[in-house]
Amino acid sequence: MEYYGLLGFGCEPFSNSPDPNFFYGAEGHLSCLHRLEIALRLRRGLNIVLGEVGLGKTTVCRQLLRSLHADAAVETHLLLDPSCQSQHELLCRLHELLCDQPPEAGASSWDIKEAIKHSLLTKAEDEILVALFIDEGQKLSAESLELLRELLNFETNTAKLLQIVIFAQPEFQDLLEQMKNVKDRINECIIISPLNLAETKKLVMHRMSCASIGGPTRAPRFSSGAFRELHRQSKGHPRQIITLCHKIMLGLIMQDRQSVSARLVKSCARSQGTSPHTLFKFCAGACAAALVVVSLFLPSVQKYTLPYAERMHAALAEHLTSKADTPPVTAPISTQAKESSDSALPMHPAENLLHDGLGTVQVPAGASLSKIMAGVYGRYTEDDLEKLLVANESLRSPSDLSPGQTVCFPPPQAYPSQKLPHRIWLEYARTGTLQSAYESLRTLGPEFRILVHSSRELGCCFSLVKRRAFLDIHNAENALHAPHGRTQRIAPLGLIDSGTRGMLFYGGLHFPATLHEQAEPNSDLTDASI
Structure with a gap:
C-alpha cells in the first residue's frame, strides 16, 4: 500500500518529479x-x-x-x-x-x-x-x-x-x-523569483486538491501559522516547499492527524538531513509507542487497532526504503490481521507490481532510443525521456546509445482500469519480461506496441497489441473471430479490455493520452484496425 492512501490521496501529492498535471501557475x-x-x-x-x-x-x-x-x-x-x-x-x-x-x-x-x-x-x-x-x-x-x-x-x-x-x-x-x-x-x-506567502499556500492547496480522492475537503488542513512557517523554512523555493511538504505528510501519518501546525513544520524542517532509515525507525517507534498507550488507557477509541498499526507500519516501510540499497522492511502480518485490515481500509483491486522498474532492454543494432521508447510506452515524449536518462547514468543524451547496451526502464506510472478511457485491444503475444516482449515487437513491426498490465489472477504481463484499439467490444470480437488471411502474419490470441475490474495498466506519463490518439475511429475491419 502506498503511504498517501492513508491520507485520502489517490496519488503522491508532493512528488519531486516535474509532473505537468500538478503544475501551479504562480x-x-x-x-x-x-x-x-x-x-x-x-x-x-x-x-x-x-x-x-x-x-x-x-x-x-x-x-x-x-x-x-x-x-x-x-x-x-x-x-x-x-x-x-x-x-x-x-x-x-x-x-x-x-x-x-x-x-x-x-x-x-x-x-x-x-x-x-x-x-x-x-x-x-x-x-x-x-x-x-x-x-x-x-x-x-x-x-x-x-x-x-x-x-x-x-x-x-x-x-x-x-x-x-x-x-x-x-x-x-x-x-x-x-x-x-x-x-x-x-x-x-x-x-524567475521565489514564491511569496500567498503563492506558497496556493501551490500546496493546488497539489493536494489534484491528488485528493475526495477533492479539497478531504485533504489535510494547514493552519495559517503552518503556511507562514513553511514559507519561512523554504524561502519560497518550490522544490523546497514540495520536499518539506512530503515530510509533513509522513509526519501526519506518524501522529495520525489531519491538521498541520507550525510546530510540525518546524520539526520536519529540522529532519531534512535525516536518513530514510533513521527517520523510519523514529516513525515506527513513535507509532508503536503511541498505539500501546492508546490501547492501554483509551480502549474506547476503536479505530487504533493492531491491523491498522501494522498496515501503517508496512506503508511507511515500503515508501521510506523504496530507494535504499537494502530490501524494504515490512511488519509481519498474520492472515487474520491482513483480512481485517483489508476490510477496514480498501486497497486497489490490483497491486502495483513494478515498483522496482519496468525492466531492461538490450539495444539492437540500428535502433534509436526514441523508437525503443515508442514501442514500450506507446509514444516518445520528453518527459519520459528525462526519467529514463535519470535511471541510466551512462546515458547523458539519446545520442550516447550504442548496440549491445542495456537500457533500464524506470518504474512506470500505474493506471487503474476505472481511470482510463474504455479501449479494447487484440492481443497477439504475451511474455513475462520487457526484454522478451521487445524482441517479439521487433519481429511484428511498427504497427504494434507493448501493453503492460497486471491483475491478481495473472500477475504482471507484457502483451503485444496493435497500436489501434477498438472503442466497441462487438467490433473487437468480430475482428478476433475474423478469418486469418494470408497477409496477416499472426492471428490474435484474445482481447484485453481496459474496463476489466481489478486490472492495472502501466505506461509513461502520457499513457492515457496515447489511448485517445490510438483509438480506431470506425468499425471497419481494415488491417489498420486489427
Whole structure:
C-alpha cells in the first residue's frame, strides 16, 4: 500500500518529479510562459531563463513543451545536459536532434552545419517552427555558446530559422558578460523569483486538491501559522516547499492527524538531513509507542487497532526504503490481521507490481532510443525521456546509445482500469519480461506496441497489441473471430479490455493520452484496425 492512501490521496501529492498535471501557475511562472511563447511564435531567436536551484525552471520548460506539443506546426527538441568535451561533439548532438539522424561518419563541422541549415530551411518552407530547449545551461562552455550563436545566424529575410531557449542558473550571466556578441542577440532574459506567502499556500492547496480522492475537503488542513512557517523554512523555493511538504505528510501519518501546525513544520524542517532509515525507525517507534498507550488507557477509541498499526507500519516501510540499497522492511502480518485490515481500509483491486522498474532492454543494432521508447510506452515524449536518462547514468543524451547496451526502464506510472478511457485491444503475444516482449515487437513491426498490465489472477504481463484499439467490444470480437488471411502474419490470441475490474495498466506519463490518439475511429475491419 502506498503511504498517501492513508491520507485520502489517490496519488503522491508532493512528488519531486516535474509532473505537468500538478503544475501551479504562480504569477512569475505564468508571465515567463507567456513571454516565451510570444517570443517563439514571433521567431525572435535566443531567449534566456535564469533562476536559482529549485525555483521551477524545469517545470516551466516542461509546461511550455507540453503546450507546444499540441501544435502540429511546432517542432520541439530538448537537450537535457549540454556539457560536451568539444564544440564538435555538441554539433553532432544537435545534428541528431534537428535532422532526426546522426551525422555521417567523418563529416566535418562545416558539413554538419550545412546539413542543419538545409534541414531548417526545408522546415521553414513548410511553415514549421523549430524550437530547441536547453536545460542546465550553466554547463555550456564558451565555445558551445559560440556554436549556438552561429546557428542563430541561419535566418530568412523575416525570421530566425532556429529558436533557442536556455534555462540556466544565475552564474550563466558571468559567461554572457564575457561574450558580448551573444548577449546582444538575447531577445528575452527572464529571471524567475521565489514564491511569496500567498503563492506558497496556493501551490500546496493546488497539489493536494489534484491528488485528493475526495477533492479539497478531504485533504489535510494547514493552519495559517503552518503556511507562514513553511514559507519561512523554504524561502519560497518550490522544490523546497514540495520536499518539506512530503515530510509533513509522513509526519501526519506518524501522529495520525489531519491538521498541520507550525510546530510540525518546524520539526520536519529540522529532519531534512535525516536518513530514510533513521527517520523510519523514529516513525515506527513513535507509532508503536503511541498505539500501546492508546490501547492501554483509551480502549474506547476503536479505530487504533493492531491491523491498522501494522498496515501503517508496512506503508511507511515500503515508501521510506523504496530507494535504499537494502530490501524494504515490512511488519509481519498474520492472515487474520491482513483480512481485517483489508476490510477496514480498501486497497486497489490490483497491486502495483513494478515498483522496482519496468525492466531492461538490450539495444539492437540500428535502433534509436526514441523508437525503443515508442514501442514500450506507446509514444516518445520528453518527459519520459528525462526519467529514463535519470535511471541510466551512462546515458547523458539519446545520442550516447550504442548496440549491445542495456537500457533500464524506470518504474512506470500505474493506471487503474476505472481511470482510463474504455479501449479494447487484440492481443497477439504475451511474455513475462520487457526484454522478451521487445524482441517479439521487433519481429511484428511498427504497427504494434507493448501493453503492460497486471491483475491478481495473472500477475504482471507484457502483451503485444496493435497500436489501434477498438472503442466497441462487438467490433473487437468480430475482428478476433475474423478469418486469418494470408497477409496477416499472426492471428490474435484474445482481447484485453481496459474496463476489466481489478486490472492495472502501466505506461509513461502520457499513457492515457496515447489511448485517445490510438483509438480506431470506425468499425471497419481494415488491417489498420486489427
